[in-house]
Amino acid sequence: MTIRRSVWLAGLAAVVLPMSSAMAGDVAAGKEKSAVCAACHGQTGESVAPDFPKLAGQHEDYLLRALKDYKAGHRKNPIMTAQVENLSPADMADLAAYYAAQEGLYVKR
Numbered sequence: 001m002t003i004r005r006s007v008w009l010a011g012l013a014a015v016v017l018p019m020s021s022a023m024a025g026d027v028a029a030g031k032e033k034s035a036v037c038a039a040c041h042g043q044t045g046e047s048v049a050p051d052f053p054k055l056a057g058q059h060e061d062y063l064l065r066a067l068k069d070y071k072a073g074h075r076k077n078p079i080m081t082a083q084v085e086n087l088s089p090a091d092m093a094d095l096a097a098y099y100a101a102q103e104g105l106y107v108k109r
């Protein structure tokens with residue numbers, strides 16, 4: 001892909017993505033907030049052991065829903081309940097955006 005085309009596409013994404021999802025999280029902010037998650041889910045969401053679900057490349061909506069469900073007690077898991085305890089809605093949106101933006105490696109196995 002040429003540089004001009006990449007720049008054009010990035011510009012298009014910058015305009016279209018916020019419109020498609022008003023609540024979209026901030027990937028860069030999510031990266032910073034993900035430091036505590038890395039112990040189990042890996043730095044890029046490619047989890048370190050089979051016990052921990054891979055977050056890389058999962059759908060943003062799905063990740064956000066999972067975090068909200070842990071927080072609300074609709075989804076019960078002692079480890080994750082403790083993890084989301086101090087997260088704000090914006091934190092959860094940022095984290096979901098960050099992991100969704102990582103390359104999912106399922107296909108490479």
Ligand code: HEC
Pocket residue numbers: 033034036037038039040041051052053054055063064066067075076077079080083084095
């Ligand atoms: C101590 C290990 C540990 C840490 C730290 C941790 N998690 Fe988890 N996470 C888990 C486990 C175990 C599960 C699976 C729980 C279940 O079965 O519901 C999980 C599940 C999840 C899921 C649901 C995934 C799916 O496919 O349904 C999300 C999203 C998630 N974690 C995000 C996070 C985020 C964001 C952080 C940091 C704020 C974090 N986790 C920190 C262990 C951890």
